[in-house]
Amino acid sequence: MSRIFNFSAGPSTLPESVLLKAQKEFLDWNGSGMSVMEISHRGKEFMSVAVELKNDLTEILNIPDNYKILFLQGGATGQFACIPQNILNGKTKACYVNTGAWSKKALKEAQNHCEVIVCADSEVSKFTTIPNYVDWNVDEQAAYLHYTDNETINGVEFQDIPSFGDIPLVCDMSSNILSRAIDVSKFAIIYAGAQKNMGPAGVTIVIVRDDMIGNADKNIASVFDYAQQAKNDSMLNTPATYNWYLVGLVMKWIKQEGGISAMEKRNQIKADKLYQAIETSSLYSNPVDKAYRSRMNIPFILADAELDKSFLELAGQQGLSALKGHRSVGGMRASIYNAMPEAGVNALIDFMQEFERTHG
Ligand SMILES: *Cc1c(COP(=O)(O)O)cnc(C)c1O
Numbered sequence: 001m002s003r004i005f006n007f008s009a010g011p012s013t014l015p016e017s018v019l020l021k022a023q024k025e026f027l028d029w030n031g032s033g034m035s036v037m038e039i040s041h042r043g044k045e046f047m048s049v050a051v052e053l054k055n056d057l058t059e060i061l062n063i064p065d066n067y068k069i070l071f072l073q074g075g076a077t078g079q080f081a082c083i084p085q086n087i088l089n090g091k092t093k094a095c096y097v098n099t100g101a102w103s104k105k106a107l108k109e110a111q112n113h114c115e116v117i118v119c120a121d122s123e124v125s126k127f128t129t130i131p132n133y134v135d136w137n138v139d140e141q142a143a144y145l146h147y148t149d150n151e152t153i154n155g156v157e158f159q160d161i162p163s164f165g166d167i168p169l170v171c172d173m174s175s176n177i178l179s180r181a182i183d184v185s186k187f188a189i190i191y192a193g194a195q196k197n198m199g200p201a202g203v204t205i206v207i208v209r210d211d212m213i214g215n216a217d218k219n220i221a222s223v224f225d226y227a228q229q230a231k232n233d234s235m236l237n238t239p240a241t242y243n244w245y246l247v248g249l250v251m252k253w254i255k256q257e258g259g260i261s262a263m264e265k266r267n268q269i270k271a272d273k274l275y276q277a278i279e280t281s282s283l284y285s286n287p288v289d290k291a292y293r294s295r296m297n298i299p300f301i302l303a304d305a306e307l308d309k310s311f312l313e314l315a316g317q318q319g320l321s322a323l324k325g326h327r328s329v330g331g332m333r334a335s336i337y338n339a340m341p342e343a344g345v346n347a348l349i350d351f352m353q354e355f356e357r358t359h360g
Contacts, residue, residue, distance in 0.1 A: 004319035005344035009152055009297060009326070009335040010175065011195040018249045018339075037242035041235055049245050050233065056251035060260050061177075063184050063207060070206040070226060071234040071244055076102075076174045076193040079204060080109035082224045083146070083170055083189065088114055089215035091143035095119040095167070097136070100127040100151030101328060106172060110146070117142060127154040129289035133162055144168040144188060150176035150294050152196065153326045155286070155333065157294035161186045168212065176296050177205070178254060179338060180264040188212050197296070197337045199247035202240045254338070263338050270336050270345045271295035277349045283307075283360040284352060287329075301331035307359055308332070318351050320344075 006013040029036040032045060039046055054069055063069065072078065084094060094114050096107035098121040107116050119138045120131040138145060145167045150157040152175040161183065162169070168188030177192040184190065189208045195201035206226070214227045222228050228236050254263060275293060278284045284300045286293065302308055308324075308331065315323050325333040336345055 002319075004321050005340070005347055006321050007334045007336065007340070007344075007348070008322035009196070009333060010193075011201050012197075012335055012337055013339045014199065014246075015250065015253045015339045018246070018253050021249055022246060036245045039241075041239055041241050046241060049241075049248055050235075053244055053248040053251060056248065056255060057205070060251060060254055061182065061184055061207075062260075066210045067184060068208050068210065068213060068226070068230040070208065070229050071239060071247075072204045072206055072223070072229060073202065073240060074224070075201070075204055076172055076191060077105070077109070078224065079172075079191045079206065080106045081112065082206075082220075082226075083144075083191075084110045084113035085220045085224065086216045086226050087168070087170075087188070087212050088143045088217075091141070093117055093139060093142045095138050095142040095145040097121075097131075097145070097147040097162075098123055099130050099148060100154035100156055101326075102151055102153065102172060102174070103146075103148040106146060106148065114143070119145070122156075125289075126287070127151060127156060128287050130156060130158060130292045136162070136164070138164040138167060140165065140167065142167060144170045146170045146172070148172040150174075150296055152297050152335075153328060153333075155288050155294040155297045155299040155329075156292050157296065159292065168209075175335075175337075176294075178260065178263060179267050179296060181260050194243065194247055196335075197339075199250050200243055203243040203247060205247075250339075266342065267295045267336070267338065270340065270342055271298065273342075273349060274298050274334060274336065274345055277352060281352070281356055281360075283356040296337055297333055297335045299325050299329050299331060299333045301325075303360075305330065310359065311355055314355060315348075315351055318347070320348055320351055323348075 095117045098118050110116050117139050120136040122129050149171050170189040171187055173190050174192040175196040178197050191206045194203045208226055213230055216225045278286050278300050283303050286300050323332045325331040
């Protein structure tokens with residue numbers, strides 16, 4: 001058996017060494033004679049998994065003391081609803097930036113809980129850019145300002161952190177968390193589903209500043225109440241223990257590889273190469289404003305859509321999988337998260353050039 005290069009947007013490729021370690025420990029974890037998924041989440045053994053996971057994530061992202069890290073279920077989509085329920089705190093409005101498919105889903109869900117002010121919107125451009133901060137209409141009365149750091153479907157990524165006075169900043173980092181250094185102290189909440197850059201689907205990371213905790217709606221489900229989960233170390237009910245373990249292995253892998261700065265450097269090199277290949281070709285193009293191109297999800301359109309089918313077929317034969325673009329954008333999309341090695345990007349570029357030579 002040989003592993004191929006998997007460009008899936010999510011769930012997505014994981015470091016091979018992590019999978020091998022999990023395989024090795026599958027039946028007998030830590031000499032216990034049991035799988036880590038078979039033991040109590042309240043036991044001393046599992047506690048070590050939980051504590052190391054939290055410590056490693058804190059170290060990797062340099063998370064300040066006045067933040068809690070929660071490991072919840074329900075995905076980033078669950079958080080779309082949890083966020084207003086936890087932090088509106090009597091206010092009636094929230095600001096949302098609409099820069100792509102995921103922003104839009106987040107704001108739609110929030111509309112069930114408050115008045116949503118879309119303070120910046122790039123839908124007229126078909127989500128290929130980010131409106132200039134000077135043009136954002138941020139309402140000072142809003143409880144918070146929500147944006148999506150990386151639009152997984154549209155391939156648009158913020159290059160810095162917007163700042164509008166004291167309004168709490170809430171950020172969906174599902175598809176670029178751990179891909180570059182960030183200043184956590186600028187945010188009220190950062191959240192992310194694990195299945196893009198952290199591990200398998202099934203656990204959601206919420207990094208939440210202490211002052212955002214404790215004001216949830218009275219009728220919120222207790223598993224979604226940040227205060228109750230923080231008080232119980234995210235074990236108000238049985239957590240997704242095996243996922244915690246696997247995300248923990250990914251954290252160890254990041255540290256081994258040189259931490260966040262190594263990830264950032266590698267991701268920049270991979271993305272630069274692929275964009276360069278697209279730019280210098282006459283067959284491929286990327287629709288996104290150069291200033292906001294994603295380093296994680298790179299859509300590209302073939303000049304002749306008739307070629308899409310054979311491109312995907314031949315790519316598949318060469319061990320390059322899951323390159324089909326999202327139906328709303330068309331063409332192709334290469335997701336090149338932390339775990340995609342540079343060799344995978346090189347192989348993709350070689351294939352694209354060969355395909356252009358023979359079909360272009
Ligand atoms: C995948 C994704 C989501 C949805 O995540 P789920 O875990 O499926 O709920 C939300 N936001 C972004 C940016 C994503 O990439």
